[in-house]
Amino acid sequence: MVVSDELEERLVSTCRTGFGDTLRSVILFTPDEWTLSYVRSDLRELEPALRDVKAEIVENERLGFTSQETYHSFAGEAPEGETLGAYRFTVRAFDHGYLCRVIVGEVGVVATTDEMNIDTFEDVATTLRKLIAD
Structure with a gap:
């Protein structure tokens, strides 16, 4: 089991x-499953x-x-004001849709969508991060 049934339901509900x-789809993953x-x-x-x-x-x-570990170390090593900050999420754009990936600790979520307004991804990704972190 990647996450508890309750968390899985909340993550899917957030995406929907x-x-x-x-x-289109929601995939939950860890380094092993x-x-x-x-x-x-x-x-x-x-x-x-x-x-x-x-x-x-x-x-x-x-x-x-x-990558998350690498970005985290960059954020910690950069001089004040010279960092992009902590990694939050990834959006990949394709001809007919998007893929959004959120990773917190050892849990990741991938959501795939049709074409849409890219601004929506920040709202959804922020909520997914909070749910996984709790």
Whole structure:
């Protein structure tokens, strides 16, 4: 189990509320395991094929655990006012949608969406970070 059932439900609910009908999928992952927690209804018939694609996505997004450590050390070593601050989330833009990754500690969330206003990602990612941290 990647996270508790209650936390999984809250993370998926946050994504569904924040991204609305543009949300395609939600994946929860750790360095060792992952689960496809949500697939939009019009994509469910494709779920077996999606699992293979999602497995590749997770393998790539797991690199974020290492990146998070690197960014954290940069933030701590930079002179005052010369840092970007702490890592918060990643958004990847594609021709037909977006991928948003949030990592806190040993838990990550990936949400995929259709095309939409990119500003929405900050609100959703901030809430996901708070839920995972609690």
